[in-house]
Amino acid sequence: MILIVDDKSENLIALKKILETHNFSVDTALSGEEALRKVLKYPYKLIILDVQMPGMDGFEVAEAIVGYSKTKDIPIIFLSAVKINKQFISKGYLSGGRDYLVKPIDPDILVLKIRTFIRLYEQTDELNRIQQALLEEIEYRKEAESKKDEFISIASHELNTPLTSVKGYLQLAEKAFEKDNKDGIRMYLDRTKTQLNKLNQLVADLLNTSKIVSGKLEYHFKDFDFEPFIESAIDIIKQSYPGKNIIKTGRANVRINGDQMRLEQVVLNYLTNAIKYSPNSNDVFVEVTTPSPNKVTVGVRDKGIGIPKEKQQQLFDKFYRVEESSNRFQGLGMGLYICAEIIKRHGGNFGVQSVEGQGSTFYFTIPVTKKTV
Template sequence: MSVQDPSKLLIVDDLPENLRALDALIRGEERLVFQASGGEEALALMLEHEFALAILDVQMPGMDGFELAELMRGTERTRNIPIVFVSAAGRELNYAFKGYETGAVDFLYKPLDPDAVRSKVNVFVTLDQQRRQMQRQMAALERSRQEQETLLRELNQTQGELQRSLRMRDEFMSLVAHELRTPLNTLFLETQMRSLQLKRGTLASIQPEQFDAMIKRDERQIKAMIRLIDDMLDVSRMRSGQLSIRPAQVELMTLLERVVSDLSLQATATGCKLSLQEHPPVQGCWDEFRIEQVVVNLLTNALRYGGGQPVEVSVQYADNMVRIHVRDEGKGIAPQDLERIFEPYERGARNGEPKGLGLGLYISRQLAVSHGGELRVTSKPGEGSTFTLSLPTCEQTVPAATTA
C-alpha cells in the first residue's frame, strides 16, 4: 500500500486533549486519523469513509461507546469495522466484558500503554493493507478474466469470419471456374469443329450465314468472359480504393435511350417488352461509362429475372437529384434478401435459374456511392421489383466505398 492510499483510523472521545494525545500516538505515513467528539459525528464519518479501526471511548455524554458500537453492528456499512474500547473506569466495573459482548476486538484501560497501543494499531493497519491488496488483486483478476473473455469472443468471431472468408473464397473460385468453363468449352468445341473441317477439306461447304452465326457465338462467349473478368477487377479496385471515376457532362436521356436500344434484341429474345418513359433532357456531371454500366446491369437483371414480363425505365428529376427507376413485373424479392443481394458474391438466382458471380449489384451500388448517390430496391414477392438509382446532377464524386 502506498502513501497515496493510506489506511483510515477513527478515534472517538469527548475530551479534545485525549483526542490529541491518541492522534499523536497512532499517526503515521500510511495512515489517516479522523477525530470525532461524539457518537453522531462518528457515525457520519463512518458512513463517508471506510475505516481500518475505530477506537471508542466508553464514557461519553449522550451516546456512550457501547451504544455507538451497537449502532455500528446494526448497519451494513459499519458492521465489520474492528472496534477497540478505551476506558478510564476501574476494572471492577466489568466494562471489558460488556465491550466484548458488543463486538469489540480489544479493550484498553487508561492510562494507555503507548507501545501496546501502537502495536495493536499496527496489526489492524497491516490487516487492512492486506485486505485492500487482496481486493486489488481480485479486481485485477476479474479485469483479466473479462479481458480474456472479450479476447476469446473476438478470437471466435475472427475465426468465424476467417472460416466464412475461406468458404467464400472456395465457393468463389468454384463459381468462377464454372462460369468461365461454359464459354471456354463452347469456344473449344467451335475450334475443334473448324479444325476438323479444315483437315477434311470441307471448310468451303460452310455457308456465309453459318460463318456469321459462329462468329457471333464466339463474340458472345468472349464478351461473357471479359464481363466476368471486368467485374472481378472492379471489385478488386473498389476494395483497394483505386477505382477511377472520371466525371464529365452527360445527357442522361440520350444515355438511357442508347442502352434501351442496345438491349432491345435481348429483351425480344426473352419475350419481354422493354420501354423507356419520355422525359425532358437531364444534364449531370458523371462518369458516363460507369453510369451506363450500372443501368445495363439493372436492365440485364430485370430481363433475366423478370419472367418475360414488361420492364420499364423511368426518370424523375427534382432539386438537383435525378432518380432512374428500373421496374420489372417478375416474382419479386423476399424481404430478407433485399439487402443481401447487394453483397458481393450473393446471387438471387436459385434452383437452375440464371446464375453469375453475384457482383453486379454490389458493383452498381458502389458506383452509385462513388458519384455521391445511392442504389435502392423495393420489392414484394409476386409483385416485381423496382431498383432506383439516385444521382446528384452536380459534381459530388466521392471515393469508392470499400468492403473488408
Template structure:
C-alpha cells in the first residue's frame, strides 16, 4: 500500500488518482501527526511525503518514521514545490528519503519510481522471509545433528554391550564403528574379517549397498587366536535418514554350534530316510504278499464252503424232509455258511482296496443306472423308490465307486422301516472346498453327493463307529451283514482323496455324504 501525506487535499487527489490508475492501493494523511498514527497501524511499501506542512514538516515526519522497526523496508519520496534548493534536497536524503522530487511532477515518472520502490519493498520482504526460513532450517538441522550425535552415542553404547560382533557402516561403505568382539576375527577396524574361500560375500554386499536393501548371508570367519573357521550369520540393515541413504548397522552372530548340530541332524535324517525307504520297500513287499495270501486263503476257503452248502442242501432235501427239528438245525448251518461266504467275499474285497488303479472320467449317472439293474428283484420285493439327480462327470475308479454306492444303497434297503416302502434319493452339487459342509459353488472343484433314505436311522453319537471294520450298531438276528460294507466305502473314498460322513436321527432316516474332487490331482 502507498501512503500520500500532504496538508492540501487538492494536491493529494491527483496523485491518488494517478497511482490508482496504475493499480496501487492508496492511503492518505493530511498532516504529519496523522501520518505517524497510520504508520503505526498499517504497513506501507512507499510513502510520498510533502516537505512543507504546518506543524510537523516532512523532514520531521521522516526522522520519526525512521525510528520505527516496522518501516525499515519502507521507501520515502519527498515532494516539494517550494523547497527546491540543494540544502533541502540534501536534508531530504539525510532524513531517510530515497528520492526528492520537485513540482510539477511528471505522473509517469512518479508512477515508475513508485512501482520500482514497491517491487524493491516486496523483494526485501521476500528476502527477509527467506532469511528467517533459512535461520529456522539451520536451527532445525543443528538440533537434528545434535540429536543424531546423541543417538549415535546411544547406539554405540548398545552395540558395545551386544554379545555379537557389531559394526556401523557409513553411506559410502566405510566402516565407522566396531565393538570389541570384532578384534577376535579382524586385526583392525577398517576392514571386514577374513572369511573362508568358499564364503566370499563382498560382491553381494556391494550390490546390497548400492541398492540400499537389507543383506543377510552365512559366512565362516577365521578366528585369529585359533585359526579355526566358525560359522557366523551376517546381517546388515540400512538405517534410513531424511533426504536419502543413511548408515548401516550390521552384526556377525556366531551360529557355529547350531550349524554343527544341524549338519549332524541332516546326516541322521539322511540315514533315517534311507532306513525308512528300505522299510517302506519291505512293507510294500509284505503287503503285496499279504494280499496274495488273503486272496489265496479266501479262494481256498470258498471252495470247501460251497461244498458244505451243497451237501447241506442235499441232505436237507433227500434225507430230512420228515424231521423238522433236524431241518431247523440244518437251516441254521446253511445260514451260517452263507454268512461266512459273505464275510469271505467282503474280506477279499477289502484286502484288494490297496491295489493301485488309475482314475478315469466317469459318467456317474450311467454307473448308477447300471448298478440299479442289480437291485431290480429287491426293489420289486420292497416296493422301493430310488431317485437319482444329475451328477457331473468325475474322475474316479469306476469299480471302486460302484462298491461305494452298492453298499450305501444296500444298507438303505436293508435298514428300511417295516411299515413303509424305502425311498432313496441321490443328489449332487458342486462345492468350493473339500469339506462336508462346504458352500455350494457352480464352478467348484469338488462334488458333494448325498444318498438320503427314510429308514430306521441311527444315533449320531455312534457316527465314528460305523466306518470301522466289523463295527455294527444292530445285532445279526435283526439285520444281516458283516460290518465291512461302510469300511469298504470309507477306504474307497480315501483312495479317491475324498470324504465320507453321515447325518441321522433314530427313526428319521439317514443321509450319507460323499465329497470328492471333480478332477483328481496328478
C-alpha cells in the first residue's frame, strides 16, 4: 500500500486517482501527525510526502519515519511546488527521502519511479527475511560447519552482481532525471527491472537451502538469441565499470537452448575477474568464435597478473584461490566453481589459458541450437 501525505484534500484526490488507475492500493493522510500514526499502524511500501504542510513539514515527518526501526526502510518521495532550490532538495535527501519531485509532475515518470522503489523495498524486505533465515539456519548447521560456509559463500556471490547493476542503473536514471531525459529514465528503469527480476529468481533459489547446499540449483532452459545476450552482459559491465574498455571481437548469429540468467552469471563473473586481476590495464577483450557449426565459444582475455601453470587446473575447484594473489585480491573462491557447474549443466566445457605476468583468457564452449539470419 502507498501512503500519500498532503494537507490539501484536492491534491490527495488527484494523486490517489492517478495511482489507483495503475492498480496501486492507496491510503491518504492530511497532516504529518496523521501520517506518523498510520505509518506505525499499517505496512506501507512507499510514502509520497508533500514538503509544505502546517504543523510538521515534510522534512520533519521523514526524519521521524526514518528514526523508527520499523519504518526506516520505507522509501519516501518528496513532492514540492515551491521549495525547489538546491538547498531544499539536498535537505530532502538528508531527511531520508529517496527522490524529490517538483510539481507539476509527469504522471508516467512518477508511476515508473514508484514501481521501481516498491520493487527495491520488496527486495530489501525479502533479503532481510533471508538474512534472518540464514542466522537461524547457521545456528542449526553448527555441526556441519563446512556446508554452512559453502552456502553463505554462494549466496553472497550470486546476489552481488544484480544488486550492483541495480545500483548503477538507478544512478544513471537519477542523472537522466536531472537532465529531464524521459527516454533515458525509462530505459534505465527498464534495465533495473530486468536485474531485479534476476535477483528475485536468485532469492527464490536461496530460499530452498537444501538445493543450494547440494549444488542443485534450479535451471530454466529456453531458446534465445546469442548476440543480444552477450551484448547485454557486456553492457552491464560497462555501466558498472565506466573506466574500463570492454572490447568485443567476433560474432555468432546463433540460438542457444539454456538458462539465460545462469549463463549471464558466467559471462559477468569472467568479466569482473578480468577487471579485478588486471589492475594496471583498462582493456578487457571478449572474443566470440564458432569452432564448429554446432558450438559457440566465449573467451574473456585480460592483460593482468596471469596464473602459474601448476595452479591452473585447480582454478575451477570449490573454494580454491591462488595463494600468490589471495592477499592482494578479495574473494571467496566460489565464482569459477559456480561457473563450471553452470557450463557443465549446459553440456559445455571450460578452461583457462594463462601466462604469468602477461594475462589470462578464461573461456567456455556451449552447444548451438541453430544459426540465425
